[in-house]
Amino acid sequence: MAIPEQMHAIDPDAPGGPEVLRLVERPVPTPGPGEVLIRVAAAGVNRPDVLQRKGGYPPPPGAPSIPGLEVAGDIVAAGEGVGSEVIGQPVCALLAGGGYAQYAAAPWGQCLPVPEALSMIEAAALPETLFTVWTNLFERAYATDGDWVLVHGGTSGIGTTAIALGQLFGLTVIVTAGSDEKCARAREIGAAHAINYRTEDFVARVKELTGGKGVAAVLDMVGGDYVPRNLQCLADDGRHVSIAVQGGAMATVPIFEIMRRRLTLTGSTLRPRDVAFKTLVADELHRTVWPHVEAGKLRPVIDQVYPLSEAAAAHARMEAGDHVGKIVLEVGR
Incomplete structure (x- = not known):
């Protein structure tokens, strides 16, 4: 042709x-x-x-x-x-x-x-979400079989891809979403847990779900005031990966807490x-x-x-x- x-x-x-x-x-x-x-x-x-x-x-x-x-x-x-x-x-x-x-x-x-x-x-x-989730969650955050991870925007393209890859590679994926209906869909798709961020404090819920330990990695597209809250969700030696700033491009973080708990803050644009x-x-x-x-x-x-x-x-x-x-x-x- x-x-x-x-x-x-x-x-x-x-x-x-x-x-x-x-x-x-x-x-x-x-x-x-x-x-x-x-x-x-x-x-x-x-x-x-x-x-x-x-x-x-x-x-x-x-x-x-x-x-x-x-x-x-x-x-x-x-x-x-x-x-x-x-x-x-x-x-x-x-x-x-x-x-x-x-x-x-x-x-x-x-x-x-x-x-x-x-x-x-x-x-x-x-391609776009696979390249993004793979490079950020698996390469930058080193998520590996057995890890618990928190992914914001659980029903977005990125979120649903993270859930799918998590299932294939042995991750326990907790997501946040903005309604009970979206949380239900995220669980249907394969999220282990879904938190309605409008009605629940996701920091308290993540701590409860992980028995107080926290998650190995957070994949965040919100930024702004979510970043210090995300850090509270991390286990010691946890990794925080920023991929977008839909909620704000600036954040205030507790430096000594990062040092004390050996946290890693990273991110990328594709x-x-x-x-x-x-x-x-x-x-x-x-x-x-x-x-x-x-x-x-x-x-x-x-x-x-x-x-x-x-x-x-x-x-x-x-x-x-x-x-x-x-x-x-x-x-x-």
Whole structure:
């Protein structure tokens, strides 16, 4: 099938509300050295896309202005240094941008094969949260078989992915969520415990659940005044990993308590990391996680699917905060 010169994409001229996400015509990208061109079947929607739309999270240098950090589809062209034998392969990929479109260029090293067990919609919902949870919970927080961990935003894409990986790798996952209904869903998905942060003090509840010991790691996307409370949830030698600051970018923490209990505070952002790092993560996921994906044991929780032309509705759904799991845009095959 011939590759067209133009494609439909979502590429707003100026920041704004969801209504700025309208279909426009854009040139089909040309894959650079080490890249492939993917005919996009589906694209995942993530909170950084919402921040970018509002003007608060510009794409890193060299990334397209088109939002979208993950896609699934078929490879239709290969850039210099990538063998032509990859053409026709179904893949999902982590991108620095460009996913809300009919075609997207991706580094070959950031692509993972789509196995029979997954639909393209499911595959598109995996890369961003898998890369994020794996690098932060398992690599930075060293979570290992037998550990108890606390994950905020338990029904978000990140939260549901953390629950799923926790089940596969022997973690006991405690989550927080904002309603009894969401807590019930988190437990259905596989969380060992779910705490309604609006009606319960999660610090007291974590201490109660762990017999006063605390958890080995906290995965936090709230920041602000959650950080000192999270530290109270940690066991001695515990690790606190920050991945977003939805509740505030500054925190006051008790330094002597960190020293006395040998706590570790760390964090990361994924999008600005270079291709070499993301390729290493992709290789590790392929080796450690992908066998579970291929066996049908790991699949994302899908909240809702919208056509690309209804990206505005997808963003409105995410901002309303009622979703459980991933929101996906269906682009077509």
